[in-house]
Structures are given as structure tokens and as C-alpha cells.
Amino acid sequence: MLSQLRASLVMVILFTLLTGLLYPLAITGLAQLALPAKANGSLIVEPDGKVLGSELIGQNFVSERYFHPRPSATTAPDPSDATKTVDAPYNAANSAGSNLGPTSKKLVDRVEAAIEAGVATGRLWDVPADSVTSSASGLDPHISPAYALIQVSAVAKARGLNESQLRALVEEQIEPRLFGVIGEPRVNVLLLNLALDGLK
Template structure:
């Protein structure tokens, strides 16, 4: 192969590289981003939750709430707890003595904090989700916390229980998963209830 043929093939290869760089590296990502913003604007921006004009979190990512006046999320195995940079489960299997000890410790703590029998503590109150960042709890775990939250805030337990019912979401598409309660959204509604 001579030098002219080599240069011609190199120039053709460079043009293809530049063309695909523009198409796949610029045009395609811009098109996907544009469609996402138009069709799913809230989700594309991270499903942010605002309260009193300030972004307070995402409806897709759990966060800790400490204190008797708040509904508590399920435990987190992400880093030091709700660390979005270290998302993941504990990777402890069902036969793990460490996991069983942790579950029993959490069960006793939740039961004591809420004044209930340890046998009444639902599984999501003592186990972390696969990501460690699940923003939802079961309605059973939310109802278990109603008396504690109502007492800590000086509210009627019925009003707090009604709030839990209002924020209970059904199954996805009517068949996937179970009923769930978003803890961040419930706590924001609780704050609004107390302010009114």
C-alpha cells in the first residue's frame, strides 16, 4: 500500500469517527435528554420534592428522620446510612448470625420506641432494602408509629392515622409490589398538619 492510499483510508476513518462522535456523543444524548424533559420532566430532574419553596429531597431516595416527632424510614445499609454514594444492601444472607442479631436488635429498639410487642414489628422496620435508600415503608410500619408521632407532636392519633391513609400508595399498575408510604412526603404533610 502506498502513502496516498494510506492517507485516503486514514482520512475516511477520521471522517467516520467524527461523524459518529457527533451523532452518538452529541446529537443522541441531546435528543434523549430533550424527550425526557418534555415527556417526563419531573422524573428527569430527579423527582425533587419542594416544601415552602425549598427543595428538601427526592421522592425516590430515602433519608433519615430522627426524633419521636417523625415517621422513621426503614434502616439503611448504604454506607453510614442513607449515603447515596455507597448505595447497596448489607449482602448478608438469611443464615448470617450477624444479620439475625442486627434484626433482633432493631426489632427490640423499634418495639421499645413505639411501645408495642416485638412480635408486632413488621419486617421492613428491621431490614434494609437492596439499595439501602428505599424512600417507602409499609402501611403497617407507618401505622405502628402513629401513636408515638401523635404524642410527640401533641396531635390526635386519629388525625395522624388519617394522614397515613391519605399517603398510602397502591400497587404499581394495580399488580406490582405492595402498598407503600413515602416517608418524606408523609413527614412533610405531618409538618403542614401541625402548622394548620
């Protein structure tokens, strides 16, 4: 009996060290050597060291001078009542979709409100799905080229830029399908807005 317990204890300690310590350290080390930028979160860093964001996590741009991301369903605890939550777009500490189905009145109301707001501000006239629906994670950094292109006139007006120049900038930022077949063409909103700020 004691020999069986000793063998079991040795195996637990051995596999804890192997799978809980050595394996994660080895994978982390390999990732740092092979792909250091990706291993550290694909951060976008200014020359002075200031982190602007990550290519992998969306940000909630609300100024008319910038391209807007898709809606986000992430939440945060309500500061006045911890048993409730409040909307907190692109809250990376609480990645989640809305879990609202197509028959949900709340979802229908939210989409209709987003469409009305987009039409009122001149950002929407032909409505791409990603302009009024959130992603599964609530943190998607990408939008469709169609959604980016319909925002061109509003951003150009807010910045006093030429629409054709801005349209060309959007088209430069379109990322193709992976290997030409996987996924859909997309535009990273943070990278697009950084390129926008870089325009002379």
C-alpha cells in the first residue's frame, strides 16, 4: 500500500513539474525566440515606448474624426450596484458576446437603434452586418471593408480631407483572406486610425 502511494506521489510531483513548469517555460521560450512580437501580444508601441494598443484587441473609437469599430457587447460591474453590470465596450477583462438570439427583443432594439444612429450621423446608408452586431468575443479589432468604406465620407468631413485620398487609405489597409481562402477580407480599425493620423 505504502509503495503504491509513494509511486503515485512521485508521478504527481513529476508530472506537475513537467506539465506545470517545464513545458510552459519551454513553449514560452520558443515563442519569444521565434515570434517575440506575437508572443508579447502584438502590441503597437510608439518610438518613445508608449503602448498604443494591440493588433488583436479592438478599441472603442467614438470621435467623429476616427473610423469606428463594430459594436461590443462586453460589460463591467455597475459601480453603484455590484449585482448588476453596465455596458463597457471593448473591456478586455470581460470578453463575451451578448448571447442574444435572433428572436431577442433586446437584440432587435439594439440593432435598430444602431442603424438609426448610423443613418443620423451619415455613417450608414447600406448596412453591413458588422456595423450593428457585436462579435462573439466583443473584442474583435477588425471590421469589413464595406463598413470601413461607408465611414469614409463622415471621417473625411470631420477631418477636412479628400474622400478619394481617404478611400485609398482604407483600401491599402484591407487584409486579404488567409492563404487566399480562409476567412474574409478585413480592416484592423486601430491600424487604420493610426495610418489616418499619419496622413499629411
